[in-house]
Amino acid sequence: MANRTLARFLGDSPGRVILKLLFLSFVVGVLMSALDLDPLDLVDGLVSFIERLWNMGFEALGQFGRYLLLGAVVVIPVWIVLRLLNMGRRD
Template identity: 60%
Template sequence: MADGINRFLGDSPARTVVKLVVVSLIVGFVMSIFGIYPIDILDGVRDFFFDLWHKGFAALGRIGDYLLLGATVVIPVFIVLRLLNSRA
């Protein structure tokens, strides 16, 4: 069982904890220097999904506009070509 845990963690549990503590201190120090806080990251992720949701539906509305605009040209041309081909 201990061998499985060591294989999963990549090292012994004690060494893994020490590595994680050191890396956490370094990352926390760098984030503090740049003024980045965990709540800012969570707010950014939440805002990203809200913007994606709202802009996604706006894009679908624009697709409908493009469809109608294109149809005003394509449908009459299609009808004219079908009429010309049916006479031949």
Template identity: 50%
Template sequence: MSGTNVNGFLGGSPVRVIVQLVVLSLIVGFVLSYFDLTPLDLLDVIKRNIIRLWRTGFDALGEIGNWLLVGAVVVVPIFLVTRLFASRR
């Protein structure tokens, strides 16, 4: 990989990018330490939120399924009766 490819991939010179990453890491580390958070705490929060979102999504699908069944109890018989009368014409 030539120097220009590396610069293009990193978005700047490697030294500049390393300095930016070090400064950003220090700032993020300070903020996380201030709030007494560790990377494992953050991963745990993300995991719990994904699981909760997953369950909520399936609960919503279950609710939609209930609506579908309740609606079908009314709609399907009406559809069948109207089709039956339409076929007699």
């Protein structure tokens, strides 16, 4: 029962999955070697990408806040004036 559950989770028998993964790992290893790629360089590149994305995200939030403040300097006083004018009409 547990073996069938494991096979269903893996998509095939555990032995076949291991053989497929070993073969695929070998092929990818050969390709990476031919392209002169190092796994640690890939990890470093991924970490660098995430750091840049993180920094850009906070920079974008700061820019958004700046635009929001700039617009509010105009919109809020206009809104207050319009509300005061509308209160005068109702009375």
